Amino acid sequence: MSAYRIAVLAGDGIGPEVMAEAVKVLKTVAKLYGYQFTFQNALVGGCAWDEHKTHLPESTLQLCRESDAILFGSVGGPVDAQNDPKWKDAEKNAILKIRKVFDLAINVRPATISRILKHLSPLRADIIDKGVDLVIIRELVSGIYFGEHEMAIDETSARDVMSYTVDEIRRPIEFGFRLAQKRSKKLTIVDKANVLTTSRLWRKVAREVSADFPDIAMDFMYIDNAVMQVIKNPGDFDVVVTSNMFGDILSDAASVLPGSLGLMPSASLGSVPQASDSAQSRKIHMFEPIGGTAPDIAGQGIANPLAQILSGALLLRYSFDFDEAATLIENAVQAVLEDGYRTGDIVGPNEKGIKRVGTKEIGDAIVSKI
Amino acid sequence: MSAYRIAVLAGDGIGPEVMAEAVKVLKTVAKLYGYQFTFQNALVGGCAWDEHKTHLPESTLQLCRESDAILFGSVGGPVDAQNDPKWKDAEKNAILKIRKVFDLAINVRPATISRILKHLSPLRADIIDKGVDLVIIRELVSGIYFGEHEMAIDETSARDVMSYTVDEIRRPIEFGFRLAQKRSKKLTIVDKANVLTTSRLWRKVAREVSADFPDIAMDFMYIDNAVMQVIKNPGDFDVVVTSNMFGDILSDAASVLPGSLGLMPSASLGSVPQASDSAQSRKIHMFEPIGGTAPDIAGQGIANPLAQILSGALLLRYSFDFDEAATLIENAVQAVLEDGYRTGDIVGPNEKGIKRVGTKEIGDAIVSKI
Ligand SMILES: CC(C)[C@H](C(=O)O)[C@@H](O)C(=O)O
Ligand SMILES: CC(C)[C@H](C(=O)O)[C@@H](O)C(=O)O
Numbered sequence: 001m002s003a004y005r006i007a008v009l010a011g012d013g014i015g016p017e018v019m020a021e022a023v024k025v026l027k028t029v030a031k032l033y034g035y036q037f038t039f040q041n042a043l044v045g046g047c048a049w050d051e052h053k054t055h056l057p058e059s060t061l062q063l064c065r066e067s068d069a070i071l072f073g074s075v076g077g078p079v080d081a082q083n084d085p086k087w088k089d090a091e092k093n094a095i096l097k098i099r100k101v102f103d104l105a106i107n108v109r110p111a112t113i114s115r116i117l118k119h120l121s122p123l124r125a126d127i128i129d130k131g132v133d134l135v136i137i138r139e140l141v142s143g144i145y146f147g148e149h150e151m152a153i154d155e156t157s158a159r160d161v162m163s164y165t166v167d168e169i170r171r172p173i174e175f176g177f178r179l180a181q182k183r184s185k186k187l188t189i190v191d192k193a194n195v196l197t198t199s200r201l202w203r204k205v206a207r208e209v210s211a212d213f214p215d216i217a218m219d220f221m222y223i224d225n226a227v228m229q230v231i232k233n234p235g236d237f238d239v240v241v242t243s244n245m246f247g248d249i250l251s252d253a254a255s256v257l258p259g260s261l262g263l264m265p266s267a268s269l270g271s272v273p274q275a276s277d278s279a280q281s282r283k284i285h286m287f288e289p290i291g292g293t294a295p296d297i298a299g300q301g302i303a304n305p306l307a308q309i310l311s312g313a314l315l316l317r318y319s320f321d322f323d324e325a326a327t328l329i330e331n332a333v334q335a336v337l338e339d340g341y342r343t344g345d346i347v348g349p350n351e352k353g354i355k356r357v358g359t360k361e362i363g364d365a366i367v368s369k370i
Numbered sequence: 371m372s373a374y375r376i377a378v379l380a381g382d383g384i385g386p387e388v389m390a391e392a393v394k395v396l397k398t399v400a401k402l403y404g405y406q407f408t409f410q411n412a413l414v415g416g417c418a419w420d421e422h423k424t425h426l427p428e429s430t431l432q433l434c435r436e437s438d439a440i441l442f443g444s445v446g447g448p449v450d451a452q453n454d455p456k457w458k459d460a461e462k463n464a465i466l467k468i469r470k471v472f473d474l475a476i477n478v479r480p481a482t483i484s485r486i487l488k489h490l491s492p493l494r495a496d497i498i499d500k501g502v503d504l505v506i507i508r509e510l511v512s513g514i515y516f517g518e519h520e521m522a523i524d525e526t527s528a529r530d531v532m533s534y535t536v537d538e539i540r541r542p543i544e545f546g547f548r549l550a551q552k553r554s555k556k557l558t559i560v561d562k563a564n565v566l567t568t569s570r571l572w573r574k575v576a577r578e579v580s581a582d583f584p585d586i587a588m589d590f591m592y593i594d595n596a597v598m599q600v601i602k603n604p605g606d607f608d609v610v611v612t613s614n615m616f617g618d619i620l621s622d623a624a625s626v627l628p629g630s631l632g633l634m635p636s637a638s639l640g641s642v643p644q645a646s647d648s649a650q651s652r653k654i655h656m657f658e659p660i661g662g663t664a665p666d667i668a669g670q671g672i673a674n675p676l677a678q679i680l681s682g683a684l685l686l687r688y689s690f691d692f693d694e695a696a697t698l699i700e701n702a703v704q705a706v707l708e709d710g711y712r713t714g715d716i717v718g719p720n721e722k723g724i725k726r727v728g729t730k731e732i733g734d735a736i737v738s739k740i
Contacts (some may be wrong), residue, residue, distance in 0.1 A: 157536065253623060
């Protein structure tokens, strides 16, 4: 069994607390299956700024390059401290830069509703009962995020450019089609083709790719309609593929369904093979919870580590193909919830007979399940 | 009492049926108050294409220019007919062009939940019970909608440009602040300032304008968070101001709250005074329901005309300052719902003791209330 190096970038706010639980769970699984994992920490975000006056030190990037996978926490400061140089542009400088450097072109964001936590969803029970299990594939390294950003010198005007090439579009779409083949063979492309030329190019590429997947039913939906339908009729979706900005918005809209961001992991898949010191070349993926740094509750030991732990499960699945171990973690999370363990954010209104616990306790409970 | 000319652009699909009810209601109110209204019809969209091979004939534009207000229905064809020249780009050619020509810079989209139709909302009762009453102000004539749209000749890449000037940003923001003063003195600017330079300019302008409104509490929220919060905590919002594209998406997300698009009117306020033939100069506003043409149910007499009727009420209020008459219509709509009248789209699951009616019947019921 070969050895794997995992770069651990806990970041700011609740990042380090929830990361500790995720690493604990991964170590437990490693022992069980005999995996050899090395975990190496590196600074990113505000904490990196404190030491190095940059949100993404070269040493952190170098560690990531030499690793087999990146487990990421979260980055960013309090809303009212955005002009403090420690926090200004922290997300952009750290997260967007890592995405670009490792060409993390494909972002996978599953939104499922845990049967046990159904009552947390803001949606009416009869909508949830139909079941929700969709995956949003978001293009992550192009579009308006990475186009020109210009502010006029006199600050009387500004512009941002959304641009796409066929190749940039094809990658997430092909990934979406392959994923749809393993699921219910339905794929929805979300865009704004009645206004945007880039969306028209998305549709053209999607139609071309779809010719290679005659078994998949593809449809198109405008982003404005999609944010509506994902709430009203979530069961209508299976695999959704969309651009960087629409994916950002739509995946947050969909994150309403489960009722808590604290449960949502994500995988960002790199496409550029990196030359490793072992002379092997491999792609580096990054895994992170969808939620943020929650500075208001940081350091209190009450944050919900489940999304971070589930991000660890995705790491096992997508980076190392350890599907069984990933499923073991996912099942342990479900089991612990079933046993009534809850951090504060996932206690439902009037929920009875539950065990309200902290970050470490729920992590421990998952470890004992495993 | 002076005479007013109202341009009636019913458009496609259910447009003509629901428009007939709105005009009927406006005529009823006019008789009651002694207003002199002239209603003049003009073609727009697919029906204009049939006659003139254009989605927005010059004769229609000219009628609008000579009118005091525009009552608009909806435009667009079936999803599977978008390559038919009759429907291709119909919305863009018709709606976006009218917005630009009349400089309809400020789009007002209220989202309130009718107490009587609460059960239609996909949200859990305890969320709705707190009450929802927010207004989204969307910038409507700039941004990525009207920036350059370019497709490479070989169709291997495309780009769309989002651009804003300080003046374009200031108009909707100032309007939002004045509206907030009449409401609960709270204003939220929605943007993506952690990524977009245009959003940074929005924040700068918002801070400048806010200096003139020290009584208003202003905050900023990212669009991804906003689509989430508007569903989970709709009561946290009052007046929201945002750019063209984010407004398109956010207002559709918010339209989930009332449970039916069939209830949502909108006002698009023009800022350019038009010289009328009576040598008076005035601004022309446009009023339209948020929903679309619903080609699947067009011509059957079952479409819900309430949003169109409520758009007529907004017309009275915003274009002519007939606030009392506008409120009369709004109350009549509520009263009719209270009496149990329902078109098919607003019948709740297991709703008892209601009168299921068609487009014309619910229009008649409103007329008799008035
Ligand atoms: C922090 C921010 C730049 C980021 C994004 O917009 O991509 C975040 O919202 C996300 O979805 O990962
Ligand atoms: C039809 C379309 C161009 C339009 C828009 O995106 O503005 C519509 O969605 C709206 O919100 O009025």
